[in-house]
Amino acid sequence: MAGRRTYRRTVPLNDTPRPVSLVRVGHLARLRVQQRARGGGHVTTATPRHALFVRLTHWLAVVAFLALLLSGLELVISHPRFYWGEVGNVNTTPLFSIPVPSSRATVPTGYKFVLPDQNGWSRYLHFEAAWLLVFTGAVYVALGLRRRHFQRNLVPSRDALSWQALRASIGEHLRLAASAFADASSYNALQRLSYLGVVFLIFPLMIVTGLALAPAFNAVCPWVVNALGGRQSARTLHFITTMVLVGFLVVHVAMIVLAGFRSRVMAMVTGKAETRS
Amino acid sequence: MNNLTRRGFLAGGVVAAGAALGAALNALGHRFGLVPPDAGGVFGPGETLAYASHRIFGRHALAREFPPSMISAKPFANEIDPPTAAFKRHQAANFATWRLTVEGLVARPQSLSIAELRAMERRSQITEVTCEEGWSYVAEWSGTPLSAVLNAAGVRPEAKYLVYYSSDPEWYESIDIDEAMHPQTLLAWGMNGGELPVPFGGPLRLRVPRQLGYKSVKFLERLVLTDDLDAFPDKGSSDLKYGYAWYAGV
Numbered sequence: 001m002a003g004r005r006t007y008r009r010t011v012p013l014n015d016t017p018r019p020v021s022l023v024r025v026g027h028l029a030r031l032r033v034q035q036r037a038r039g040g041g042h043v044t045t046a047t048p049r050h051a052l053f054v055r056l057t058h059w060l061a062v063v064a065f066l067a068l069l070l071s072g073l074e075l076v077i078s079h080p081r082f083y084w085g086e087v088g089n090v091n092t093t094p095l096f097s098i099p100v101p102s103s104r105a106t107v108p109t110g111y112k113f114v115l116p117d118q119n120g121w122s123r124y125l126h127f128e129a130a131w132l133l134v135f136t137g138a139v140y141v142a143l144g145l146r147r148r149h150f151q152r153n154l155v156p157s158r159d160a161l162s163w164q165a166l167r168a169s170i171g172e173h174l175r176l177a178a179s180a181f182a183d184a185s186s187y188n189a190l191q192r193l194s195y196l197g198v199v200f201l202i203f204p205l206m207i208v209t210g211l212a213l214a215p216a217f218n219a220v221c222p223w224v225v226n227a228l229g230g231r232q233s234a235r236t237l238h239f240i241t242t243m244v245l246v247g248f249l250v251v252h253v254a255m256i257v258l259a260g261f262r263s264r265v266m267a268m269v270t271g272k273a274e275t276r277s
Numbered sequence: 278m279n280n281l282t283r284r285g286f287l288a289g290g291v292v293a294a295g296a297a298l299g300a301a302l303n304a305l306g307h308r309f310g311l312v313p314p315d316a317g318g319v320f321g322p323g324e325t326l327a328y329a330s331h332r333i334f335g336r337h338a339l340a341r342e343f344p345p346s347m348i349s350a351k352p353f354a355n356e357i358d359p360p361t362a363a364f365k366r367h368q369a370a371n372f373a374t375w376r377l378t379v380e381g382l383v384a385r386p387q388s389l390s391i392a393e394l395r396a397m398e399r400r401s402q403i404t405e406v407t408c409e410e411g412w413s414y415v416a417e418w419s420g421t422p423l424s425a426v427l428n429a430a431g432v433r434p435e436a437k438y439l440v441y442y443s444s445d446p447e448w449y450e451s452i453d454i455d456e457a458m459h460p461q462t463l464l465a466w467g468m469n470g471g472e473l474p475v476p477f478g479g480p481l482r483l484r485v486p487r488q489l490g491y492k493s494v495k496f497l498e499r500l501v502l503t504d505d506l507d508a509f510p511d512k513g514s515s516d517l518k519y520g521y522a523w524y525a526g527v
Binding site: 086 | 320327331334339352353408410415486489520521526
C-alpha cells in the first residue's frame, strides 16, 4: 500500500461505491487512519454540509417516524383488512387484506391463533409521535423557507431537470455507478426531487389521511374526509402512503450505504462533510 | 458581575420563565377544560394536545350525518361480552323492567324505564360507528338526547364529568360534560327504524358519535355526574385500565 492510490473515478477512499457492511466501513476507517499516520493519505478537510436546523429536524423526524411506523403496523394487526368508501367491516368485502394474524378474534385471517392486544400503548405512542412529527415538520418548513434551504439545496437546476440529464442519472443509479454517489457536498436531481416529494407531498398526505381518521376532527372539518372518499378510503390511503414512505426509507438507507454510510451519517450528525484534496 | 454568575443568572431566569409559563398553561388548561384526566405520564403531552385542540376548535362541532342511502346493509355488531344472568332475565322479560338511573351531582335523581325514555324528546340521526380497530358502519340511531335526561335531572353546575355504566360489569366509561350535553350524544333505544337489537347494545346504548366506538357503551343502565374522576376506579373508564386513552375523539 505504498504511495498514493489512484482511482479511476473521483471517489473518496471512505466513500466506496460498492455495498459496504459496517465491518467494512470500520476496516476502511482504520485503513485511512493508518494511511494518514504514514503520511501517505490525502488532506482531508471538513466543509460545512448540513445546517443545524436540518440536522436537528432530520433526527427528530427519524425518531417520530420510527415510532409511528412501529405503532402503526401494530394497529394494522387489529384489523388487517382495507376497504374503499365510507364504511367497511368484517361483513363487507375488503379492497385488499394483509395476510397476517390479527389481534382480534372477530377478524377472519385463516390463522388459528389471535395475537395479544397492544393497541392501548400503540395508539398513545402513535398520536404523541404524530404531534412530534408535525411540529418538527413545521419548524423545518418554516426555517427552510426563511433560510432559502429549499431553493438553494433542494430545487433542482433547470439543466438537471432535462429529460436527458434525468435519464442519465436514473441509469447511473440503476447501475449503482459510483458517480451517482460521489458528490458529498450536494444532492443530485433525483435526490432533490425525492426529498421535495417526501416533504411536500407524501408527509402532508400522511397527516391529512391520518387526521381524517379522527371522528372529532371530521366533525370540525368534514370536507377533508369527504374529499378523500370517506373514512375507509382515508384509512386505506394512510396505509398505502405509509408503504410509499417505507419504500423511500429503504432506498434512502441503501443509497447512504452505497455512498459511504459513516461519512454520510456523520455529515448529518456533525454538519461537516469530509472532502479530500 | 462576572461571566459565570451572569450565565447562571440567565439560565436561572430561563428555567423560572419556563416553569411560570408551564404553570400558567396548566392553570389555563384546567380552567377551560383542555386537560384530559390521563394527562400525566409520558403520553400526556400528545393526549393533551389532541384534546385541547379539539375542545378549542370543535367543542360544539357536529359529527357527520349521512343520507339514508348510506346506511350500511351489513353492520357489524362486534359481540364480545357474554351477557350476565341478570341481563338474560331482563331479555326474557323484553326489558320491561330495565331502568336507567341518573345520580351523583344532580338536583333530581332519576330512574327511567325504556318506555319513559321513549315518551321524552326524540332524535334520529344517521351516524357512523368507528371502532378503534379500524372498521366502521353507518346506521340510523333513534333515541332520547342525553341532554334532555340530564336537564330533567338538573345537573349541578360543579359537575364536570359523566361516568356511565353497562350492565356488563367490565364496561364503564366517562366523558366530559360538554360531550354529555352535545346534541348528538344520544340514549339510543332504536336502530334503523326498529328496536335496538341486543347485539348492537339493546335495550339502551349511549351513542357518542364524535368519539370512537369504545365510548358508546352498550346495555346502559346507570349515569353518575361528578366533579372528580379520581374518585372512580380507572377514572371512570374501563378502557383506561387496558391502556386505552380516556379521550377517544383521537
